Amino acid sequence: MSERILDIQNLSVTFGGLHALKDLNFHVDEGEIVGVIGPNGAGKTTFFNMISGMVTPTSGDILFEGQSLIGLDPNEVTRRGIARTFQNVRLFANMTIAENVMVSQHCRSKAGIWSTLFNTAAFRKEEREIREHAEKVLGFFGTRLIGYRLEQPASVLSYANRRRLEIARAMATKPRLLLLDEPVAGMNPMESAELTDLIGKLRSEWGFTIVMIEHDMNVVRDVSDRVVCLDHGETLAQGSFEEVSSNPEVIEAYLGRPLEKKA
Amino acid sequence: MSDITTQVDDTIDTIEELTRGAFDLNWNRVLRFGNLLGLALVFIALSGMPVGLDEREIVDGVISLGYLALLTFPPILGWTVGKEIVLEGMSATKRGARDVVAGAFVGALGGLWMSILVLLVDNFNLRDPLVNWSPALLTLMTFSRSTGFGLVSWIILPGVLGAAGASLHLLTPRLRRAVMAMVLTVISVSIFQSLIDDLVGGIGESIADPGRLSEFFGEGDTPRPRVDSVFDGLIDFIYAQRGGLTVAGAIALALVAGALSLAGRGRIAKAKASYNAKTGPERTRQTAIMIAVSTVLLIVLPFFTGRITQDLLANVGIFLLLALGLNIVVGLAGILDLGYVAFFAVGSYSIAILTVTDPPKSWPDWLPTLDGQFGWLLALLITVVIAGVVGLFIGAPVIRMRGDYLAIVTLGFGEIIRILLLSDWLGGYFNAAQGITNIPGADFGPLGEAKGINPRSIFYLVLVFAAISIYVSWRLEHSRLGRAWMAVREDESVAEAMGINTVNVKLMAFVVGAVLASFAGAVVSAKVGSVFPTSFLILVSIIILVVVIVGGMGNILGVLAGSFVLIGVLGGPRQPGLLAEFSEYKLLIYGALLVWMMLQRPEGLIPNVRRSRELHQDEFLQDAWLKGEVDPDDDHEGPATEVAPA
16 A cells, blocks of 8 residues: 555544534545545535644644644645645736746745845746746646746636636645645536546646545546545545445435435 | 808808707716815815915916916816716717816816805905915905906806816827926926026036036035036026016927927837837846936936935935835735834934944943944944844734734834833933934945035935845845745735745845835935934824835836935925925825825826736726637637737
């Protein structure tokens, strides 16, 4: 069995009296693509927020490559190698497309104030590398985000391209684990099929391990090695897509219980 | 015979065409703008501005600055009432007599308010609450004639001016630009009289007596005897004896400006477009040439100007330094710092303490006495370090807050520093309210000393620091740190999630801002030779912020423009500007300008591209869509129109 890259142990979080997550146990192996599904309010995004350090769990532990992430600031989590996208696309809308991807390499570069002011050789080299990496990452999505687009503000992009740019921005942080929050939400079937394909490539070509929250079951089926279903902050089922999707409890969570016949 | 008849018929047709529907106005709009004009006129009249500024002539014997302050408004509102938004693809309404009539009505309605004011001032005495309710105001409002004359002319004159403003709509854009150029040239040449007189006179004198230039590096304490400038004739022609333009001069200027505007039609715009279209090395080369030319111009400028202009430019430069620093904090990193004056105070006081020869009275025994044994440069270095450390200390608690809370807390810190300087606890170290005096100038050893008595040296001192600050701002903006600042400004939580240590990055903005402010402090200490706690009122913070906002947040050129327009023309909190007459109404004008800017041009005089995008997002998107730069859906992978891929 391959190495566990992410190991979540007895994770709980409560907001006031609400148990957003209850005793969650979950792990991701190196090189896996895991789909997280569940009805609205199941705690999926809270789960992501917790891994990326934006919410502190009430109890339990998150181990990334064997080290705990508890208490780390989001930027430190990203530096460790976990990058994420947001469900409601949150780009830096007034920065150009190139800048959006360049700025997320912040934690992988180190030019300080002095090398910037004196425009040292090291500074120029690093800027060049940042730029090249940005273009390489954007090139992953075909010609949509490169060329004349590079210097346009992110706000001119179409919805689907904004989603792609979000993924590119996360990729540019050079992560080992990529958390995608509903990557195909709002895309048409053609676009989502294409993105499904690209998510596969993110693993095979870029070597990312991926955890993906997704409502589109076609995408989940096509790309996930394993599926976890959450409901009310608890793991309802885990396993292959077929196992989970045929699990009666999962069906119940999504569709509700059939009405009992009146006696 | 029949020819003439047809011609007459044609003429009648044309007149009918023009006047058709002339009174078919949007009366609501006319009433709204007319009353607005009336309110504005009455307010300005009662603010005392017209009476106070009546001394200053704009065109000798024709109009004074006081009347100008009132009479600018009817044409502007007359123009505005006819303004409409023309949507892409919609045909605009045809301009005609209707616009002029509307303008005339707006002007006359506004003027009616003034007529009523004339009657009221004539018959009642409300001087108690309204201090400017004076006979002088009545004299001004009746044009030094009878009340009846005032009543009538206040309806006719604004009406005519309103119609004149509105009739600009009838002109072609080219002619309109020419008319605007004429009016603005006359007004600004008159307003900037002292500057132009000084500059033209200086150049003229230098041409007449080139020997003056050789003593350039002298102390300037013994001015050379005045020689006749070669331009004296020109100056005498344009400017009247008691200030203001002569009538002939005004007409000549207007003609020249109009002719230049017509001849230079679109050239500037074309040059700008061609510069913007260039990329890569060629653009860099052009930029370098422009920077080199302006540097040379600035370096030789003091050869030709008098002390007053040099002093004025030094003041502009000092506020430029402060504004550049605040621009990094507010414009780039998006931290609304309302207590920026704190760092200015720290810089001023540090360098003062470090260089002054007689220490403050109650300098504590346990501290070494600083008998000014530091050189100025070493003192500056220590000052910069102190400012940076204070930036860290103030920044650390403040930075964890966001938005409004942060603004309030910085406001507090700005005041705390000043109050500490006055307090029993620390006041003794800093001479409390007496301040520190006899601060020596900036000593550069063999290069000479920059001190207040020699404004030229201060000008160069400011120039050097401004160059450093502009360079620092420019380098940082286009760097890893600058990008991180922008990301924090755009969305702090996402920036954090993308691996940016927002606390560090924001602290860095605070520290860089503090260091740039300390430069300004050092220059001011050398220039004025004394520092007092009262020089660091909250007003200074606000004015620096206004400079940044009016100029254009996040843009170095904008900050430059803002400093020149606000500090140079209107003046700083204590520093006189070119319009010394306005100093009493400075804050009123600042406020009005700020409100107007927020309504009409929130991105500032010279906007940052990004910021204007943000504020005009919808329009921008619409434009981009029309140009085919937005993909309506993803089936189209490229732009609809030809846009050359870079």
